[in-house]
Amino acid sequence: MTDIYGQLINGEWDCSGPQTPNINPSDISETVGMMASATEAQVHDAVAAARAAQPGWEAVKLEEKKNILHAIGQELIDRCDEIGKLLSSEEGKPFAEGRGETFRAGEFYQYYAAECLRQIGESAASVRPGIHIDISREALGVVGLITPWNFPVAIAAWKMGPALAYGNTVVLKPSEVTPATANVLAEILDRHLPKGVFNMVQGGGDIGAALSRSDIDGVSFTGSVSTGRKIAAAAIENMARVQCEMGSKNPIVVTEHADIDLAVAQSIHGAFGASGQKCTASSRLIVDAKIHDEFVEKLAKAAEAKKVGHALAEGTELGPIVSEGQMEKILGYMKLAKDEGGSLVTGGERLERDTEGYYLSPTIYTDTTNDMRVNREEIFGPMTCVMKVESYEEGLALANDTDFGLAAAVMTQNLKEAEHFKRNAQFGSVLVNLATAGLDYHVPFGGRNASSYGPREQGEHAKDFYTIMKTAYTNPG
Numbered sequence: 001m002t003d004i005y006g007q008l009i010n011g012e013w014d015c016s017g018p019q020t021p022n023i024n025p026s027d028i029s030e031t032v033g034m035m036a037s038a039t040e041a042q043v044h045d046a047v048a049a050a051r052a053a054q055p056g057w058e059a060v061k062l063e064e065k066k067n068i069l070h071a072i073g074q075e076l077i078d079r080c081d082e083i084g085k086l087l088s089s090e091e092g093k094p095f096a097e098g099r100g101e102t103f104r105a106g107e108f109y110q111y112y113a114a115e116c117l118r119q120i121g122e123s124a125a126s127v128r129p130g131i132h133i134d135i136s137r138e139a140l141g142v143v144g145l146i147t148p149w150n151f152p153v154a155i156a157a158w159k160m161g162p163a164l165a166y167g168n169t170v171v172l173k174p175s176e177v178t179p180a181t182a183n184v185l186a187e188i189l190d191r192h193l194p195k196g197v198f199n200m201v202q203g204g205g206d207i208g209a210a211l212s213r214s215d216i217d218g219v220s221f222t223g224s225v226s227t228g229r230k231i232a233a234a235a236i237e238n239m240a241r242v243q244c245e246m247g248s249k250n251p252i253v254v255t256e257h258a259d260i261d262l263a264v265a266q267s268i269h270g271a272f273g274a275s276g277q278k279c280t281a282s283s284r285l286i287v288d289a290k291i292h293d294e295f296v297e298k299l300a301k302a303a304e305a306k307k308v309g310h311a312l313a314e315g316t317e318l319g320p321i322v323s324e325g326q327m328e329k330i331l332g333y334m335k336l337a338k339d340e341g342g343s344l345v346t347g348g349e350r351l352e353r354d355t356e357g358y359y360l361s362p363t364i365y366t367d368t369t370n371d372m373r374v375n376r377e378e379i380f381g382p383m384t385c386v387m388k389v390e391s392y393e394e395g396l397a398l399a400n401d402t403d404f405g406l407a408a409a410v411m412t413q414n415l416k417e418a419e420h421f422k423r424n425a426q427f428g429s430v431l432v433n434l435a436t437a438g439l440d441y442h443v444p445f446g447g448r449n450a451s452s453y454g455p456r457e458q459g460e461h462a463k464d465f466y467t468i469m470k471t472a473y474t475n476p477g
C-alpha cells in the first residue's frame with residue numbers, strides 16, 4: 001500500500017488534499033509515497049491550534065520540557081538507520097550522510113533539552129534609588145518554520161529544538177520535495193508532545209506563502225534568496241519577526257603557503273559533499289599561481305576517484321541530484337562555464353547507472369574569473385570553479401567580492417595569513433585549513449549580505465529569535 005504524507009493539525013492527521021508522487025532520484029521508477037497538500041484553510045487551523053496550545057506549553061515545568069526534548073532526540077538517534085534510509089531514498093544523499101544527518105538532528109534536540117535548564121535572565125541596578133530591575137525572556141509565541149529539501153531532518157531539528165525549548169508552539173511547512181521524512185518527524189513529535197504544540201502542513205510555495213502571511217509571531221525560513229525575500233516581506237507586513245538563512249557562493253583561498261594535499265582533501269569535501277547541494281558548498285576555489293597547477297592536477301584526480309551512484313548502494317560517495325529540475329539547472333551552469341570562457345578539467349556530464357536517476361559527474365572548471373555568472377550565482381550541484389591569483393591579498397579581495405557571505409576558508413600554514421583572513425573575510429563563518437562545509441551544532445550559524453537576514457540560528461544564540469525580552473521594575477516600598 002502506498003504511504004500518503006499529509007497534515008498534522010492539533011493531533012489529527014488529514015490526507016484528503018490533492019496528491020503528488022514523491023520520486024526517488026536514485027531510481028525514478030520508484031515512488032516513495034504520495035504527498036497530500038494542505039489547503040490555506042488548514043494553514044489557518046494549524047496556526048489556531050498552535051495559538052491555543054502555546055500558554056500551556058510555555059507553562060510546562062522546565063525538567064518535563066527537558067525530558068520531552070531529550071526523548072525526541074533519543075528516538076531520532078535510535079532510529080537513525082531507518083530514518084536515514086528513508087531520507088536517502090527521497091532526497092538522494094548517500095546512506096552514510098542520511099544516517100549522519102538523522103543522528104545530528106537527535107543531537108540538536110538533546111542540546112536544546114539541556115538549554116531548557118539554562119537560566120537566561122539578567123538583573124540590573126536602577127538609576128533610581130531602591131528600584132530593582134529584572135530582564136527576562138518569554139516565548140515569542142507561535143512560530144512558522146519553512147524548511148528546504150537539502151537537510152530536511154537536521155534543519156527542522158535546529159529550528160524545532162530552540163522553538164520548543166523556549167516555550168513556543170510550531171507550524172512546520174517542510175519542503176514538498178521531502179515529505180516522507182517530514183511525516184516520520186511529525187509522528188515522533190506528535191507522540192512526545194501535547195496536542196497542538198507541533199503542527200505540520202505539507203505542500204509547495206503557496207502553502208509556505210499562506211503560512212508566512214498568517215497570524216504567526218515569527219517565521220524562521222531556510223531556502224533560496226528569492227523565496228526569503230518574499231517571506232520577509234510577508235512577515236513584515238504583519239509585524240512578525242523574521243529569520244532567513246539562504247544561499248551562498250563560498251570561497252576557499254589556497255595560498256602559496258598551503259599544505260597542498262590538505263587543501264585538496266578539504267576542497268573535495270567542501271565542493272562535492274552532498275553532491276554540492278549545500279548552502280556551505282565550496283564553489284569558488286581561489287588558488288595562488290605558484291601552486292595552481294599542482295593543486296588542480298591533484299584535485300582532478302581526487303574528483304575522478306569519487307564513486308557516483310545509487311544513494312543506498314555500498315560505497316557510493318556522491319548520490320544523485322535531488323530532482324530533474326535541479327539537475328537541468330546544474331547542467332545549464334556546466335555549459336555556461338564553458339560559454340563564459342572556463343576550461344573543463346573533469347566532469348560536466350550526466351552519468352548512466354544501473355537504475356535511471358539524476359546522476360552528475362563531479363565537475364571542475366579552471367581559467368574562470370570572479371565576474372563570470374558561475375562564480376556569482378549559487379549552482380547547488382557537484383561543480384566548483386578555480387580562479388588563479390598572484391597573492392594572498394588578491395585572493396582575499398576576490399573571496400570578499402560576492403553578494404553572499406555565509407562561509408569562507410583559507411588554506412595556509414602561515415599564521416599571519418590565517419589570522420589576517422579570520423579578521424578580514426566578510427562571512428558569518430570563517431575557517432582555517434577546513435572546508436566551508438561541515439560546522440558544529442552548538443555555536444551560532446548564519447551569514448552576511450544576501451545569505452542571511454535576522455538573528456543567528458543554533459547554539460544558545462537561537463534565543464534571540466525564539467524569545468522576547470521583558471524588563472520588569474519593582475519598587476519594594
Ligand code: NAD
Nearest residue numbers: 147148149174175204205208209223224227245246247279
Ligand atoms: P526554496 O526557497 O525553493 O524552498 C524552501 C522552502 O520554501 C520550501 O519549503 C518551499 O516550499 C518554500 N517556499 C517556496 N516558495 C515560497 C513562498 N513564496 N513563500 C513561502 N514559502 C515558500 O529552496 P530549496 O530549493 O528547497 O533549498 C535550496 C536553497 O536553500 C539553496 O538556496 C540553499 O543555499 C538554501 N539553504 C540555505 C541554508 C542556510 O542555512 N543558509 C541551509 C540549507 C539550504
